[in-house]
Amino acid sequence: xxxLARCSGNRGMTxxxxxxxxxxxxxxxxxxxxxxxxxxxxxxxxLTAPEGWSLPAxxxxxxxxxxxxxxxxxxxxxxxxxxxxxxxxxSSLLILGSVAMGTLAFVYETKTSINGTEHSVALLALIFFTxxxxxxxxxxxxxxxxxxxxxxxxxxxVGEGLSGxxxxxxxxxxGVGGNEECKxxxxxxxxxxxxFNHEVPHFSPKIYFLFLFGLLVASTCAFWILECSLVSQDKxxxxxxxxxxxxxxHCNQCPSHENxxxxxxxxxxxxxxxxxxxxSLQSDTTIAYNGVVRSYLYVLIGLICFAGNGFxxxxxxxxxxxxxxxxxxxxxxxxxxxxxxxxxxxLWMPPPGPRGITKVSTLxxxxxxxxxxxxxxxxxxxxxxxxxxxxxxxLAWIALTGLVTYAKLSITAIFRRESGATSLFYVGVVTQAxxxxxxxxxxxxxxxxxxxxxxxxxxxxx
Numbered sequence: 045x046x047x048l049a050r051c052s053g054n055r056g057m058t059x060x061x062x063x064x065x066x067x068x069x070x071x072x073x074x075x076x077x078x079x080x081x082x083x084x085x086x087x088x089x090x091l092t093a094p095e096g097w098s099l100p101a102x103x104x105x106x107x108x109x110x111x112x113x114x115x116x117x118x119x120x121x122x123x124x125x126x127x128x129x130x131x132x133x134x135s136s137l138l139i140l141g142s143v144a145m146g147t148l149a150f151v152y153e154t155k156t157s158i159n160g161t162e163h164s165v166a167l168l169a170l171i172f173f174t175x176x177x178x179x180x181x182x183x184x185x186x187x188x189x190x191x192x193x194x195x196x197x198x199x200x201x202v203g204e205g206l207s208g209x210x211x212x213x214x215x216x217x218x219g220v221g222g223n224e225e226c227k228x229x230x231x232x233x234x235x236x237x238x239x240f241n242h243e244v245p246h247f248s249p250k251i252y253f254l255f256l257f258g259l260l261v262a263s264t265c266a267f268w269i270l271e272c273s274l275v276s277q278d279k280x281x282x283x284x285x286x287x288x289x290x291x292x293x294h295c296n297q298c299p300s301h302e303n304x305x306x307x308x309x310x311x312x313x314x315x316x317x318x319x320x321x322x323x324s325l326q327s328d329t330t331i332a333y334n335g336v337v338r339s340y341l342y343v344l345i346g347l348i349c350f351a352g353n354g355f356x357x358x359x360x361x362x363x364x365x366x367x368x369x370x371x372x373x374x375x376x377x378x379x380x381x382x383x384x385x386x387x388x389x390x391l392w393m394p395p396p397g398p399r400g401i402t403k404v405s406t407l408x409x410x411x412x413x414x415x416x417x418x419x420x421x422x423x424x425x426x427x428x429x430x431x432x433x434x435x436x437x438x439l440a441w442i443a444l445t446g447l448v449t450y451a452k453l454s455i456t457a458i459f460r461r462e463s464g465a466t467s468l469f470y471v472g473v474v475t476q477a478x479x480x481x482x483x484x485x486x487x488x489x490x491x492x493x494x495x496x497x498x499x500x501x502x503x504x505x506x
Contacts, residue, residue: 064192064273065199067266072203073210074263075181078141078174079107081211081256083357084380087220087373088249090361092153094162097365097498098490101358104483106168108354110175111476113137114183131271134184138264141177144170145260149253191274205384211256212377218252219245220373337398338459338467344405345455345471346478351412352448353475354482359489362419362496364437371434378438379445386449396454404451411444423497 082089086100093099120128148170156165181204189197364372396404418425418437427433452475459467490496 061193061196064196064270067270068189068192068196068199069203069206070263070266071185071270072200073207074138074141074177074260074267075185075204075207076178077207077211077256077259077263078145079171079178080208080380081145081252082171082174084211084215084376085249085252086361086376087369088245089152089167090365091369093164093167094155095164097361097496098487099164100361101483101487101490102164102168103171104354104358105487106172107175107179108480108483110172110179113176113180117180117183130184130188133180134188134267135264135271137177137180137184138260138267141174142257142260142264144173145253146257148174149250149257152249152253192270205387208380208383210259212380214252214255215373215377218247220369341398341401341455341458342470342474344401345452346474348405348408348448348451348455349475349478350482350485352408352444352452352482353479354484355486356412356415356444356482358483358486359416359419359496360441362422362490362498363415363425364418364441365498366418366422366425366428367434367437371437374438375441379441382442382446383449386446387453389446390450390453395457398458401451401454401458404447404454408444408447408451411440411447414440415444419496 082103086103090097090099095102117128117133148167151166151170152164154164154166155162157163158165186197186200189200360375361372364375415437425433427436456468456471459471
């Protein structure tokens with residue numbers, strides 16, 4: 045009889061752990077699903093937003109500005125520690141993100157006139173509130189998981205990876221309705237101005253944003269269930285509670301320097317930790333890199349983040365849209381899919397040293413040079429209107445995203461292996477500085493210069 049009781053108890057414990065895994069996966073989805081979802085919807089948003097092709101540059105700056113969230117949380121913990129309850133902050137952020145996404149579904153086309161110029165004020169403001177969730181997840185969501193057994197941490201990063209995969213998959217189903225076509229005026233018409241003919245996607249951005257809203261609501265409910273389960277464990281069976289509340293490494297005090305300034309999504313940071321562990325298993329000795337190599341890696345990751353996190357996303361529309369809406373749509377969605385794939389490959393491939401990282405970065409430079417050249421060649425880049433041009437621009441952006449992700453992971457893994465949290469803090473500072481500088485540069489370039497020219501369908505192919 046006692047044996048049967050133990051078996052029944054083990055089955056109950058397994059079911060409970062499975063349920064917690066599912067809830068934590070849903071919780072992890074909320075981290076970046078808003079930001080990722082908005083990025084993959086850009087091919088449709090640029091068609092209606094008054095900012096037009098400059099909209100990506102606006103969004104890049106807005107997302108970087110949302111890093112004020114972790115700073116405010118850190119200050120509140122320092123000056124008001126008794127009033128700073130972690131679960132309350134998380135709940136408030138999830139509610140804010142859900143409300144922002146739900147509202148966005150109905151007002152994303154709203155235009156506001158400022159000094160005679162129309163702007164998407166509502167869209168940009170709601171994107172900022174949505175980005176607060178993602179930017180604050182590293183200092184709130186991951187440390188919160190110290191309340192559960194360490195094995196559940198993997199479930200969170202699975203969810204965080206799905207936050208990019210799910211929006212991309214839904215956007216692929218949605219489509220963009222084909223490319224814009226130039227509709228010539230009728231011969232007997234007094235208006236000789238050509239117009240654009242654009243088919244609608246399979247479903248509107250409103251439906252897409254409502255889908256993201258549903259995901260965020262489900263994630264919020266999952267967090268509340270997790271929080272209630274912690275309370276019930278504490279009240280009913282303290283011994284059972286300790287089985288699920290094993291402190292996570294590096295999360296006992298939050299926010300740490302590493303969490304605050306890393307500028308790298310925690311899904312990628314976790315992969316970097318796994319790469320570091322794999323390296324330590326392959327080698328019994330740790331190579332101490334000299335100051336020149338370390339400085340080189342700092343500069344390299346700063347430049348990578350300048351381009352990959354700031355500058356290039358801001359000019360992506362100029363390099364893709366001349367080849368059509370379909371090319372831009374495929375570029376954005378498939379490039380987002382390449383990010384988690386690059387993270388998984390980092391686990392399987394031997395971790396590179398500085399020379400290997402230089403080779404990867406060189407390939408990234410080649411890809412970034414090509415897409416930048418296309419952007420500055422707009423509105424008539426090479427091979428416009430051909431299948432070859434479309435294939436090349438899509439593949440270039442997919443390769444660029446994967447190479448940038450892999451290079452950032454590899455550099456982060458080296459610094460974590462060599463010096464731990466201290467070096468990672470400086471990596472975070474350089475990463476964030478590079479990202480902000482790139483975002484500002486792309487914003488100025490697209491809005492206050494004539495170097496980038498939007499493409500119009502009614503111009504002859506070269």
